[in-house]
Amino acid sequence: MTNVHVSLKNVTKQFQREGSGGVVHALGPLDLELRSGEFFAVVGPSGCGKSSLLEVIAGLSPPTQGEVLFEGKSIGGRVPDGIGVVFQEDASFPWLTVADNIVLGLRKIPISNEERQARVDRAIAMMGLKEFTNAYPAQLSGGMRQRVCIARTLVMAPRLILLDEPFGALDQQTRLLMGEEVLKLWRQTGATIFLITHALDEAAMLADRIGVMSARPGRLMDVIETGWPRERDSRVVESPAFGEITARLWKSLRAESIKAIGKADAAS
Amino acid sequence: MKRYATPLRFLVLIGLFVGLEILCRTKVIDPFTMQPPTLIVRDLWNLLAAGKLNKAIAKTLSNAAIGFALAVSVGITAALVIHRVRILREALDPLFATYYAIPVLAFYPLLIIIFGLGNIPKIMIAFMLGVIAVIVNTLNGLDRVPRVMLKTARIVRMSPVETAFRVTLPYAAPYVLTGVKFAVAYSLIGIIGSEFVMSTEGMGFEISFAYTNFDNATMYPLILLILIVSISINLLVGLWEKRLLARRGLR
Ligand SMILES: Nc1ncnc2c1ncn2[C@@H]1O[C@H](COP(=O)(O)OP(=O)(O)O)[C@@H](O)[C@H]1O
Numbered sequence A: 001m002t003n004v005h006v007s008l009k010n011v012t013k014q015f016q017r018e019g020s021g022g023v024v025h026a027l028g029p030l031d032l033e034l035r036s037g038e039f040f041a042v043v044g045p046s047g048c049g050k051s052s053l054l055e056v057i058a059g060l061s062p063p064t065q066g067e068v069l070f071e072g073k074s075i076g077g078r079v080p081d082g083i084g085v086v087f088q089e090d091a092s093f094p095w096l097t098v099a100d101n102i103v104l105g106l107r108k109i110p111i112s113n114e115e116r117q118a119r120v121d122r123a124i125a126m127m128g129l130k131e132f133t134n135a136y137p138a139q140l141s142g143g144m145r146q147r148v149c150i151a152r153t154l155v156m157a158p159r160l161i162l163l164d165e166p167f168g169a170l171d172q173q174t175r176l177l178m179g180e181e182v183l184k185l186w187r188q189t190g191a192t193i194f195l196i197t198h199a200l201d202e203a204a205m206l207a208d209r210i211g212v213m214s215a216r217p218g219r220l221m222d223v224i225e226t227g228w229p230r231e232r233d234s235r236v237v238e239s240p241a242f243g244e245i246t247a248r249l250w251k252s253l254r255a256e257s258i259k260a261i262g263k264a265d266a267a268s
Numbered sequence B: 001m002k003r004y005a006t007p008l009r010f011l012v013l014i015g016l017f018v019g020l021e022i023l024c025r026t027k028v029i030d031p032f033t034m035q036p037p038t039l040i041v042r043d044l045w046n047l048l049a050a051g052k053l054n055k056a057i058a059k060t061l062s063n064a065a066i067g068f069a070l071a072v073s074v075g076i077t078a079a080l081v082i083h084r085v086r087i088l089r090e091a092l093d094p095l096f097a098t099y100y101a102i103p104v105l106a107f108y109p110l111l112i113i114i115f116g117l118g119n120i121p122k123i124m125i126a127f128m129l130g131v132i133a134v135i136v137n138t139l140n141g142l143d144r145v146p147r148v149m150l151k152t153a154r155i156v157r158m159s160p161v162e163t164a165f166r167v168t169l170p171y172a173a174p175y176v177l178t179g180v181k182f183a184v185a186y187s188l189i190g191i192i193g194s195e196f197v198m199s200t201e202g203m204g205f206e207i208s209f210a211y212t213n214f215d216n217a218t219m220y221p222l223i224l225l226i227l228i229v230s231i232s233i234n235l236l237v238g239l240w241e242k243r244l245l246a247r248r249g250l251r
């Protein structure tokens, strides 16, 4: 499986600053190829344009320059079929039950009612939400709500899953376990996964390849191959390679993170 | 604190009732000014049983219902449009901010000249009073919809209309309901106020007719009836609002 699933060519993203008329150069220029079925993680200092990158890939916002190809077709600010996204923020709808939240993912997918139900049941079981099927998000913990959002993405059977710091709000132990579940799900679905994280250990533990981004405007400084086997879990943290990868990530990122902090100071 | 709230409110209400009753019975308030509350309740019962004023009551309530329905449906639709069209929003914001300084009822005679002395001018007054409250409160709710929910709508491929009905309005529902509560009160005020000013029918007309004839046995029961209707509808909407908020863990 070495064919290219997503390819970004010379992509930049700029935002119009509100009021003042200036622009914020958030991202790029950046070239990136995601291989079909790989687990790709992105790390970078906060505010470096990671979420902007994800939104460009998802077709949620058009790139200012350059081109994004998904399965060979250009994405121009439209969400193509076959992409699922789990956002950093809680995106569960508080007025819907867990089941109704999840079935929302299937709105535009032409399948029979039985298949619909089967997919929802499978996603609910996979995310361990069985006893909460008819609960409302307010009755769940933050981690559980994020599982609802993952389940909503899973039922769509996406070929590309984009995850934007999905465990950012969770405690370390829960994060490690959720990481394992994402690995399991990655193996079961065969989808390509693009995971944004600020946790270096998370990237080192989960990904096949890790992209390291510079401070804003975010560029890819380095891509590190982890070389983990497909059958892996959180116990890879015990291997010496894990320490080497995290060390290398930190070496690349330290200077950039300092830059990012400096920028934040200058801005305030 | 909260556990005492409901009994406390009942106590205040009963206290007022009993206090008024005593003041009236001891003639501190003379019977030509006001009847004791128990008699008002009795008179209301008799009025309703006799059925003489049922037509007036039906007229007022149906007009108020129409004005209310218009204010809510037009208000919500307008808010959805204004929310999406930035220039409209900027143009209308000052109007929203100063709208309730305009004495809408002052336009009533003008409306009568245009539409004649029928239901339409009254319904328009009720509508004009209520619609802005619905728009302003709905906009307030729409402004708060988290961007991540709109992005999610796009990921599951909702059209803009679907997004409005399945995401933005449900999210804004508690705020919309606040506007709805205003619309209930304003539609009654609009209809009854118009009937006071110039009309040949309706509860407002009957109240002012009873007033000029010193007919307290008709006037006070009708006022009480208006109070009962308005408060019960408000309570119902309030209960609905509470359920929505409780489900979202907000109350
Ligand atoms: N919609 C927007 N309008 C203006 N500026 C934005 C917008 N979205 C992001 N930015 C800016 O772009 C930069 C990158 O943001 P983001 O992609 O969210 O970074 P990250 O996810 O890496 O923390 C930040 O400086 C942010 O303020």
Ligand SMILES: [Mg+2]
Pocket: A050, A051, A052, A088, A164
């Ligand atoms: Mg981000």
